[in-house]
Amino acid sequence: MKTTLKLEEAVMLAGGIFAFSLQEISWWWFIGLFLVPDIGMLGYLVNNRIGAILYNAFHHKGIAVILGLTGVFYNVEGLQLAGIILFSHSCFDRLLGYGLKYEKGFKFTHLGEIGK
Secondary structure, eight states, X not given: OOHHHHHHHHHHHHHHHHHHHTSSSOHHXXXXXXXXXXXXXXXXXXXXXXXXXXXXXXXXXXXXXXXXXXXXXXXXXXXXXXXXXHHHHHHHHHHXXXXXXXXTEEEEETTXXXXX
């Protein structure tokens, strides 16, 4: 992946960490919940199509932003936290080269094939 894209993801990850720092929640929550979005990978136990759908639902930045902003608008800390965690985790995954998945299989992403 190009350096520019990695830098962009790193800056967005820093933004997610900053957003979390504004919450009145212990940092242990951030650390403990950071890998929870990877639960979407369990869909691959069913088949590639379900796996891609679930993985993408748990790693889509648009969904993360909607959750977070809904939490801000309605003053629901849980939704704010969910949005921040999903957004930060998605940025981290993309920084490592793991993009949104195609139905062809786990290693086929919108950022290119994993492992190439």
